[in-house]
Amino acid sequence: xxxxxxxxxxxxxxxxxxxxxxxxxxxxxxxxxxxxxxxxxxxxxxxxxxxxxxxxxxxxxxxxxxxxxxxxxxxxxxxxxxxxxxxxxxxxxxxxxxxxxxxxxxxxxxxxxxxxxxxxxxxxxxxxxxxxxxxxxxxxxxxxxxxxxxxxxxxxxxxxxxxxxxxxxxxxxxxxxxxxxxxxxxxxxxxxxxxxxxxxxxxxxxxxxxxxxxxxxxxxxxxxxxxxxxxxxxxxxxxxxxxxxxxxxxxxxxxxxxxxxxxxxxxxxxxxxxxxx
Amino acid sequence: xxxxxxxxxxxxxxxxxxxxxxxxxxxxxxxxxxxxxxxxxxxxxxxxxxxxxxxxxxxxxxxxxxxxxxxxxxxxxxxxxxxxxxxxxxxxxxxxxxxxxxxxxxxxxxxxxxxxxxxxxxxxxxxxxxxxxxxxxxxxxxxxxxxxxxxxxxxxxxxxxxxxxxxxxxxxxxxxxxxxxxxxxxxxxxxxxxxxxxxxxxxxxxxxxxxxxxxxx
Amino acid sequence: xxxxxxxxxxxxxxxxxxxxxxxxxxxxxxxxxxxxxxxxxxxxxxxxxxxxxxxxxxxxxxxxxxxxxxxxxxxxxxxxxxxxxxxxxxxxxxxxxxxxxxxxxxxxxxxxxxxxxxxxxxxxxxxxxxxxxxxxxxxxxxxxxxxxxxxxxxxxxxxxxxxxxxxxxxxxxxxxxxxxxxxxxxxxxxxxxxxxxxxxxxxxxxxxxxxxxxxxxxxxxxxxxxxxxxxxxx
Numbered sequence: 001x002x003x004x005x006x007x008x009x010x011x012x013x014x015x016x017x018x019x020x021x022x023x024x025x026x027x028x029x030x031x032x033x034x035x036x037x038x039x040x041x042x043x044x045x046x047x048x049x050x051x052x053x054x055x056x057x058x059x060x061x062x063x064x065x066x067x068x069x070x071x072x073x074x075x076x077x078x079x080x081x082x083x084x085x086x087x088x089x090x091x092x093x094x095x096x097x098x099x100x101x102x103x104x105x106x107x108x109x110x111x112x113x114x115x116x117x118x119x120x121x122x123x124x125x126x127x128x129x130x131x132x133x134x135x136x137x138x139x140x141x142x143x144x145x146x147x148x149x150x151x152x153x154x155x156x157x158x159x160x161x162x163x164x165x166x167x168x169x170x171x172x173x174x175x176x177x178x179x180x181x182x183x184x185x186x187x188x189x190x191x192x193x194x195x196x197x198x199x200x201x202x203x204x205x206x207x208x209x210x211x212x213x214x215x216x217x218x219x220x221x222x223x224x225x226x227x228x229x230x231x232x233x234x235x236x237x238x239x240x241x242x243x244x245x246x247x248x249x250x251x252x253x254x255x256x257x258x259x260x261x262x263x264x265x266x267x268x269x270x271x272x273x274x275x276x277x
Numbered sequence: 278x279x280x281x282x283x284x285x286x287x288x289x290x291x292x293x294x295x296x297x298x299x300x301x302x303x304x305x306x307x308x309x310x311x312x313x314x315x316x317x318x319x320x321x322x323x324x325x326x327x328x329x330x331x332x333x334x335x336x337x338x339x340x341x342x343x344x345x346x347x348x349x350x351x352x353x354x355x356x357x358x359x360x361x362x363x364x365x366x367x368x369x370x371x372x373x374x375x376x377x378x379x380x381x382x383x384x385x386x387x388x389x390x391x392x393x394x395x396x397x398x399x400x401x402x403x404x405x406x407x408x409x410x411x412x413x414x415x416x417x418x419x420x421x422x423x424x425x426x427x428x429x430x431x432x433x434x435x436x437x438x439x440x441x442x443x444x445x446x447x448x449x450x451x452x453x454x455x456x457x458x459x460x461x462x463x464x465x466x467x468x469x470x471x472x473x474x475x476x477x478x479x480x481x482x483x484x485x486x487x488x489x490x491x492x493x494x
Numbered sequence: 495x496x497x498x499x500x501x502x503x504x505x506x507x508x509x510x511x512x513x514x515x516x517x518x519x520x521x522x523x524x525x526x527x528x529x530x531x532x533x534x535x536x537x538x539x540x541x542x543x544x545x546x547x548x549x550x551x552x553x554x555x556x557x558x559x560x561x562x563x564x565x566x567x568x569x570x571x572x573x574x575x576x577x578x579x580x581x582x583x584x585x586x587x588x589x590x591x592x593x594x595x596x597x598x599x600x601x602x603x604x605x606x607x608x609x610x611x612x613x614x615x616x617x618x619x620x621x622x623x624x625x626x627x628x629x630x631x632x633x634x635x636x637x638x639x640x641x642x643x644x645x646x647x648x649x650x651x652x653x654x655x656x657x658x659x660x661x662x663x664x665x666x667x668x669x670x671x672x673x674x675x676x677x678x679x680x681x682x683x684x685x686x687x688x689x690x691x692x693x694x695x696x697x698x699x700x701x702x703x704x705x706x707x708x709x710x711x712x713x714x715x716x717x718x719x720x721x722x723x724x725x726x727x728x
Contacts, residue, residue, distance in 0.1 A: 010529070013526055014526045017523045033586060038685075062667075063670065064586055064667035064669055066667075077575055078574075079574050079586065236575060355626035361617060361624065365620055366621075368639055368642075368716075369638075377635075378625040381625070381626060382626065409716075425625060
């Protein structure tokens with residue numbers, strides 16, 4: 001094979017690649033970028049929900065799934081068009097600071113406190129999450145924290161604060177900086193207690209063969225509220241505001257809310273309870 | 278025709294080793310010169326300097342035509358060629374190796390094919406034209422090196438140890454090729470050899486290289 | 495068969511194919527760009543002397559050791575809306591991944607191609623000169639002589655690009671169906687505890703690496719050897 005042949009082949013390949021990239025960009029369906037959390041993505045909700053929405057509106061939603069803190073940061077920087085996270089206090093703060101607009105409650109799931117199968121600290125029977133935390137603190141845990149500014153982490157820290165306690169730095173308090181699955185597996189190995197969201201717990205307890213159980217649930221302080229909001233177009237003019245609002249409007253409409261309620265995980269559990277007003 | 282080579286008082290030192298002390302000679306056109314001398318005495322260096330591959334520290338190399346010295350440019354360099362003891366065969370087919378010199382001179386494919394085929398036949402490598410050149414035996418490699426040079430019909434041909442380290446049969450073949458070139462009558466051939474008998478067989482004149490100097494035999 | 499499908503743990507074959515195809519496509523594009531930068535540079539460094547050449551070669555070797563996540567971070571800051579290249583809207587698109595892989599692969603291609611050219615026996619240039627080649631023709635001849643080593647360099651670069659996780663995760667966002675490649679998918683599935691799926695993807699990656707290595711061996715045999723041993727896969 002002559003060299004001019006390979007050179008020409010290579011050049012053709014390069015041109016083709018560049019052209020395809022350009023064509024792709026032009027001919028694509030509208031891409032709406034939504035920053036969300038890893039736990040939401042891992043629950044399978046998007047895989048279920050987005051095709052329904054795209055079929056209805058032709059809008060394709062790209063989900064960038066990171067930790068809550070990162071998702072909010074991405075929205076602030078204008079690298080996404082909208083957010084779906086579960087950290088209401090932080091969301092409202094960011095709206096107040098002018099980064100986001102049109103925030104709506106969307107749905108909730110709840111957090112649960114999980115612990116080793118034998119429940120050595122006898123948390124079971126308590127009804128208040130704050131009381132449970134006080135008991136864990138007094139006994140010296142062990143307790144595993146996500147330590148990553150995620151929604152779960154934020155809720156956990158709020159509970160410690162409500163209990164008037166600060167476990168940071170204690171040897172029995174392990175901050176792992178990981179996602180929820182990994183955190184659970186770690187708690188399992190350390191025979192520790194941790195705060196998880198029901199969705200992740202249900203989806204993974206059998207799969208990961210966790211020798212753990214729910215020791216406390218149902219306390220309203222454990223509700224995990226999901227919200228949606230659009231990046232403020234005044235701060236970032238390139239935001240696909242119209243499309244984002246189409247999505248948010250659909251999600252909060254009776255039709256969208258019913259679709260969310262109908263979502264089941266692989267075990268047939270309903271993971272999210274819609275509560276948009 | 279009538280390209281003539283002259284060496285005048287060439288000096289070359291490597292690492293304070295005087296390799297050429299004062300080499301001078303005027304080579305007549307169309308004659309064959311055999312260079313004899315001890316190993317590592319600097320004959321190859323002399324050839325490289327004469328073939329304008331290297332610069333001498335002092336002295337001159339002159340190429341003359343009709344009494345006038347020619348400018349040492351690309352045009353001149355393409356009128357002669359040197360076959361190295363390790364010929365530097367290219368990693369491609371036998372055919373493309375021989376065609377190389379013609380290709381870079383812009384010879385068109387029709388004429389190129391004819392000339393290459395002719396030379397391959399004359400060195401006995403026609404049946405291997407499509408083979409990977411690096412797969413040839415050492416004797417065949419030497420013949421290929423020779424073919425690459427011959428296809429260019431050089432007016433002056435430098436051969437550095439054309440039959441060193443190869444078997445007697447290949448030696449015979451190569452000597453035959455050289456004799457046929459001589460019979461053609463036009464090229465000036467300068468040849469380094471270790472074998473006085475070979476020098477006698479092939480050379481019109483014998484030159485001895487000793488202590489960095491050239492002495493007529 | 496249903497066992498096999500359940501083994502695939504919820505990832506349907508179309509999704510799997512999409513991931514594999516995207517991985518190959520992105521890496522191929524990255525290599526084309528990387529080669530465009532690396533080969534001319536390698537030839538220049540190998541064949542021409544100029545002041546500061548050694549410094550450039552040293553810099554090149556340093557670039558090879560760039561931590562990929564650092565590249566990812568810098569690229570992210572650059573491509574983000576607020577970054578210098580934000581207007582290109584490349585963040586979280588395959589284009590950003592191509593860029594990341596290009597940046598990581600080109601020093602490898604340049605370094606190895608440079609070595610291949612430098613290792614060409616000096617007698618080749620001499621032979622070219624004796625046969626009447628101009629300096630430009632000599633350069634072309636030397637480069638042609640190094641072609642197998644150069645192809646090996648490109649394949650090593652491809653291997654590097656294909657194996658990249660950190661940087662493409664950061665600038666690509668691992669978006670399902672859009673910027674999810676084999677490596678980021680493995681990272682995701684492992685994180686989710688879907689080890690089986692991670693293993694399937696890993697096997698595919700390894701199979702590709704094996705194929706490439708076999709091709710590499712064949713190339714090395716056809717080349718002059720020149721002592722270029724290349725274990726190219728991270």
